[in-house]
Amino acid sequence: MVKKSRNPEKTRAHILEVAFGEIYRKGFQGVSIDAIVNETSVTKGAFFHYFPTKQELGYAIVDEILNDVILERWITPLKAYKNPINGILSRYKKIIETAEDADLPFGCPLNNLIQEMSPVDPIFKEKLRTVISLWIDKNEEYIKKAQELGYLKKDVDTRQLAEFIVMTQEASYGLTKTVGDKTFLWSSYHSLKKYLAALSV
Amino acid sequence: MVKKSRNPEKTRAHILEVAFGEIYRKGFQGVSIDAIVNETSVTKGAFFHYFPTKQELGYAIVDEILNDVILERWITPLKAYKNPINGILSRYKKIIETAEDADLPFGCPLNNLIQEMSPVDPIFKEKLRTVISLWIDKNEEYIKKAQELGYLKKDVDTRQLAEFIVMTQEASYGLTKTVGDKTFLWSSYHSLKKYLAALSV
Numbered sequence: 001m002v003k004k005s006r007n008p009e010k011t012r013a014h015i016l017e018v019a020f021g022e023i024y025r026k027g028f029q030g031v032s033i034d035a036i037v038n039e040t041s042v043t044k045g046a047f048f049h050y051f052p053t054k055q056e057l058g059y060a061i062v063d064e065i066l067n068d069v070i071l072e073r074w075i076t077p078l079k080a081y082k083n084p085i086n087g088i089l090s091r092y093k094k095i096i097e098t099a100e101d102a103d104l105p106f107g108c109p110l111n112n113l114i115q116e117m118s119p120v121d122p123i124f125k126e127k128l129r130t131v132i133s134l135w136i137d138k139n140e141e142y143i144k145k146a147q148e149l150g151y152l153k154k155d156v157d158t159r160q161l162a163e164f165i166v167m168t169q170e171a172s173y174g175l176t177k178t179v180g181d182k183t184f185l186w187s188s189y190h191s192l193k194k195y196l197a198a199l200s201v
Numbered sequence: 202m203v204k205k206s207r208n209p210e211k212t213r214a215h216i217l218e219v220a221f222g223e224i225y226r227k228g229f230q231g232v233s234i235d236a237i238v239n240e241t242s243v244t245k246g247a248f249f250h251y252f253p254t255k256q257e258l259g260y261a262i263v264d265e266i267l268n269d270v271i272l273e274r275w276i277t278p279l280k281a282y283k284n285p286i287n288g289i290l291s292r293y294k295k296i297i298e299t300a301e302d303a304d305l306p307f308g309c310p311l312n313n314l315i316q317e318m319s320p321v322d323p324i325f326k327e328k329l330r331t332v333i334s335l336w337i338d339k340n341e342e343y344i345k346k347a348q349e350l351g352y353l354k355k356d357v358d359t360r361q362l363a364e365f366i367v368m369t370q371e372a373s374y375g376l377t378k379t380v381g382d383k384t385f386l387w388s389s390y391h392s393l394k395k396y397l398a399a400l401s402v
Binding site for chain 2: 025030119120128163164166172177184191194195
């Protein structure tokens with residue numbers, strides 16, 4: 001019999017947070033429900049009450065955690081900058097500076113799920129595509145603003161640039177997994193900085 | 202009893218090629234030895250004669266297939282170009298043009314293994330790092346040549362540019378897995394072309 005939690009929302013969020021960390025370090029297919037349950041404070045029965053399948057848990061991580069993490073890390077802080085191009089670079093720099101060394105071998109949680117799950121699960125693929133599209137859309141909004149304010153050359157294709165920025169950022173985390181230090185992150189940052197300078201007025 | 206092959210080298214290459222395709226489509230951890238054996242013309246006994254463990258099979262794919270595929274696709278053709286920068290762009294364009302639609306949802310086989318196996322297997326990580334380093338080294342040789350020949354600005358950091366080119370190319374394949382068409386590949390190509398133009402004399 002499943003012990004009823006007095007705060008089901010909090011319990012659900014606790015399971016999601018623990019599962020997010022386990023999947024980040026071991027991969028979605030590489031981690032078992034037992035391993036996740038062991039790291040939580042709930043019973044296996046309670047776990048299945050919230051997430052009847054591992055798939056449903058995975059989808060909830062994309063919809064409820066990754067989406068917010070991407071916006072909070074990369075997008076929301078941009079509104080504080082007069083020139084959004086400076087904002088994009090400052091955020092990237094800050095994120096690299098504050099990245100924990102212990103996390104570097106594990107890359108980006110969004111990129112990891114894209115690489116692992118998109119080819120084998122169409123629902124994952126669609127949900128992950130939605131997060132990437134949102135990330136690109138929001139970057140494009142700020143890039144357009146930079147163009148309207150006269151910071152960016154008029155002939156810059158704002159969609160292409162937004163896509164390139166997101167690809168650059170994901171790529172630097174992806175290759176970091178082979179080295180486990182910040183070499184590729186800084187290399188990518190400095191190249192993007194030069195590229196954006198070439199496109200700026 | 203294992204039936205002796207009359208051409209062990211050919212049999213080994215056949216197993217590697219089949220396994221490469223299966224792992225490309227299903228992931229290393231997602232594919233079973235039985236599934237690979239079923240796609241080959243050898244018995245399970247013969248398979249284990251050549252590859253006693255799935256790990257050894259995976260390492261051989263990195264050392265013997267991925268290394269050559271990367272050099273053949275991206276590097277060897279560069280020697281035909283007077284200006285290596287044009288060569289890098291022409292190859293990238295050609296590779297995108299000739300990419301099979303059916304392969305797009307599966308991304309790049311090297312990037313896939315990096316994302317999946319680097320965090321969980323230090324031997325894979327080291328072998329994959331070696332392939333990436335070689336790819337960057339060879340790009341840098343051609344970038345240096347372009348600089349010596351006066352095609353590229355003297356103040357370009359050749360290592361940083363080589364890293365950025367490889368990251369850009371891997372990234373475009375990585376995000377392509379969420380859409381399954383060539384949007385991100387072309388977007389990345391056109392952005393890289395503009396960036397290289399800005400760095401050229």
